[in-house]
Amino acid sequence: MTAIARRPSPPDRFDRRLLSPMMLGSILNPINSSIIAVALVPIGIALGAPARETTWLITGLYLATAVGQPLMGRLVDAYGARRMFLIGSALTLLAGVIGTFAPNIWVLVAARVVLGFGTCAGYPSAMRLIRDEGDRTGVDSPAAVLSALSITTQTISVIGPVLGGVLIDAGGWRSTLAINVLLGAAGLVLGRLYLPPSRRPVGRARIDVVGIVLFTIALVSLLLLVMSPSVGRLWLLVPVLAAGAGFWICELRRADPFIDVRMLRASPALVRTYLRSVLAALVSYGYIYGFTQWMQEARGLSPSLSGLVLLPTFAVGIAVVALTGRREALRGKLIVGSLAQILACAMVLALGDRSPLVLLLAIAVVLGIPQGLLNLANQNAVYRQARSEQMGAAAGLLRTFMYLGAIGSSSASGVLFGRRADTGGMHDLGLVMLAAAVLLLVLAVADRTLGGRAARGD
Structure with missing residues (x-):
């Protein structure tokens, strides 16, 4: 199959044919990050794996993503969005096949690692295409397109548990892996049909093997320490x-x-954006994973009902993005979003084994506000603060830091829950989430560079 003939787009209008592959590629990672939330308990029962082992299904994907996102971002900048998008779609399809037929927990973890690398290409490719279209059309900030991307990449993560519950009820937990065969195939078709060749000269990127190895050693060592903290494991600080x-x-x-790192050293504003992304993700994914496990194991809800409880978060997040997407107001969005996270964490601390369903739904509604505001603000800040020729790498790093927060939340869940997600463990996780939300509020209030329109990186 070859790319179809493309009629020239109007010189001042975004090429809408790019939207379908952009949106599909961008949801691959967040939907796989969240769809596993309602599958952890069924997988553990089916494969005889305790919570400390099933946690690696989350951590393995995020570890691969943390390494793969900046790497894919650089390759997108060097070789073009189309080529890397197609490679990522092929890896996603392969991971779906491996996961569908996995005989034990560790083969399943390996499939999730492959999936992590495969889904890394979508988001930096999309941000690269948006910046290229912005340069072509002369539209400095295509707010409508950035808002649509925020909806699909951030609030789509809440659809994952709902979809996961439906798939588990219909075809068992393996169907949550098999869905990637269809998604990967769709990515290959849409990418071949609609994505244009790179408009920039294609370079030759040399793979920094030493940097990748050192980054992975530091990250894995830190991960092993925080997942099972003890005095006997303090030696892991040495390799970190x-x-x-x-x-x-x-x-x-x-x-x-x-x-x-020179880009980071030269742009303190970009570093602050990445730090805010870590804190926002720690709260968001602590809710998606920890709260979902608690609803099933302590509150006794089914996987499908647990997924439906999260649906208001998705709906409110979309509404928030739709209402605020065309206004930059980065600092205001960050402050309001962090305040909503603080309120939601306080509500989590009030949970009990017999908490009424209305309280669970209220938490989901409140968390929809930061789900829309924080992710949109941080994404738009990166678009503003990164240099044009580094947009793919900068977007990849945004996802890396976001998933560092997700790794932190899954590690905290594994430590605080142990073998079962009980109410006491949920309260402890709520305190961790509350501390992150308060720190996020402090950073948002203190950062005066976010007032008005953030400076363009180039």
Whole structure:
């Protein structure tokens, strides 16, 4: 199959034919990040795996994503969005096949790792295409397109538990992996049909193997420590610090680094955006994973009903983006969003084993506000703060930092829940989420550079 003939788009209008592959590619990672939430308990029962092992289904994908996002972002900048989008779709399809027939928990974890790498290409490809279209049309900030992307990449994560519950009821937990065969195939078709060749000269990116290895050693060592903290594991701080220091020095000296730390050093505003993304994700994914497990194991709800309880978060998030997407107001969105997170965390602390369904729905509604505001604000801040030629890498790093927050939330869930997600563990997780929300509010209030329109990176 070859790309269809493309009529020239109007010089001042975004090419709408790009939207379908952009949106599909961008949802692959968040929908797989959340669809597993309602499948953890059925998978554990079917494969005889305790909670501390099923947690690796979440952590494995996020670990692969944390490494793969900046790598894919750089490759998108170097080789073009179309090529990397198609490679990512093929890996997604392959992971779906492996996961569907996985005989044990660790083969399933391996499938999720492949899935993590495969789904990394969609979002940086989309942001690269938006910036290229902005340069072509002369529209500095295509607010409607950025808002649509925010809806599909951020609030779509809440559809995952609902879809997961439906799939489990219809075809068992393996259907939550099999869906990626269809999604990967659709990505290959849409990418071939609609994505244009790169409008920039295609470069040759040298893979920074040393940087990738050092980054992975530091991240895995930190992960092993926070998932099972104890005095006997403090030795893991040695590889964390040694690999982290070596990574920083190595990346500063390379002309084509895995993660461009010079870009981070030159843009403190971009670093603050990434830090806000970590904190926002810690609360959001703590809710999606921890709250969903608690509803099934402590509150006794079915997987499908647990997914439906999260549906208001999705609906409110879309409404918030639709109402506020055309207004930048980055600082105001961050402040209101963090205040809503604080309120929701306080409500989580009031949960009990027999809490009425209306309280669970109220928490879902309140969390829809930051689900829309925070993700939209951080995405638009990166679009403003990153240089044009680094947009793919900057967008990939945004996802990396977001999933570092998700890794933190899944690790906290594994530590605080143990073998069962009881109410006491949910309260402890709520306190962790509350601390992150308060820190996010402090950062938003203190950052005066967000007042008005954030400065364009280039």
